[in-house]
Amino acid sequence: MDLDFSYYMPTRILFGCGKLGELATTEYLPGKKALVVIGASGAMRKHGYLDKALSHLRENGAEAVVYDKIQPNPVSDHVEQGAALAKENNCDFVIGLGGGSTIDSAKSIAVMAVNPGEYWDYMQGGSGGRKTPPNGALPIVAITTTAGTGTEADPWTVITKTETNEKIGWGNNWTFPTLSIVDPELMVSVPPKTTAYTGMDAFFHSAESYLATVSQPTSDHLALEAISLITKYLPVAVKDGRNMEARTKLAWANTEAGICESLSCCISHHSMEHALSAYYPDVAHGCGLAMLSVSYFSHLGERHPARFPDLARAMGQDVDGLPEKEGPAAFIAGLKQLLKNVGLDKDRLANFGVKQEKLKALAENSFYTMGKLYELTPVKLMLEDVVTIYENAYA
Helix, strand or coil, rough: CCCCCCCCCCCCCEEEECCHHHCCCCCCCCCCCCEEECCCCCHHHHHHHHHHHHHHHCCCCCCEEEEEEEEECCEEEHHHHHHHHHHHHHEEEEEEEHHHHHHHHHHHHHHHHCCCCHHHHHHCCCCCCCCCCCCCCCCCEECCCCCCHHHCCCCCCCEEHHHHHHEEEEEEEECCCCEEEEEEHHHCCCCCCHHHHHHHHHHHHCCCCCCCCCCCCHHHHHHHHHHHHHHHHHHHHHHCCCHHHHHHHHHHHHHHHHHHHHCCCHHHHHHHHHHHHHCCCCCCCCHHHHHHHHHHHHHHHHHHCCCCCHHHHHHCCCCCCHHHHHHHHHHHHHHHHHHHHHHCCCCHHHHHCCCHHHHHHHHHHHHHCCCCCCCCCCCCCCCCHHHHHHHHHHC
């Protein structure tokens, strides 16, 4: 591997059980009036996380306004509503409290709170206007309650424009969180299925970052460790959500995966899933990735087996002495076992209402909206390749 890369990771991360309490005392709070962004499900209120966060903010001398409309697959309309609320209340920073959709939305709201026009003016793919935000963004604080997206440790935010079925990831130096709090105690309330979906999202962030053409030494190290931790501890957390060792190890694996996303990048597996959940928003992101994964990585491994032995070894597969070309099969065997261990091995596109006649449209959408990730994929995928991958994942 050629050593030719950049390294930029500006986020301060407070990691560990009970770290939410440090919101009351930290000197790194970036303002005095926050817009606190939460999901529409009510979970942050139900579990008391919102009240705790608001209380800690008051102790630290900060006021807060709450925006609570965010959906599991967040949409641009809500970004603009949240930004309007931040402007009306003269908020000087934005907090995302919840899972990846909430923190992603907080990042996008932070951009639109200080910039003109519509959110889609700044999207770099699809029908986006490809503009650069002239005024950066408000400072962002991320408080994650799931171990899935790693968005607390990267600049990326994924938002859907529902009118055109475009789900696009985007970010810049301004959308790195200034401060992130990763408290595994906030994750014990996550249900088993959601634990599985979010854990597999972190797994694929790591695997894709390792395979990407822009991988580099630090992302390689973190990706392999995250894969190993997720393989071992995700089945434990799905079975017993109150197992704090498992929750803590998964929380760290997720943050590692987010750092990988800052230093390396996802590849076209994510492009394909974004298209899927743009058209079928009831499909959770991690679920979509899991359903596509065996077909996708089988196709890649057959054409480009390099690095797959490392992934297989990180999953505990015995690849010593095997020729490189057998590495992908070992990884796929480990992947199938992990999916079974977390209860996702029976999920298929057909089970979620996906129409087979839509698969070509999904493939075209994946190139149109997130074509950049195909450029980072270690093999060149054509439209017909992508349609085949979808078809093999269908039933």
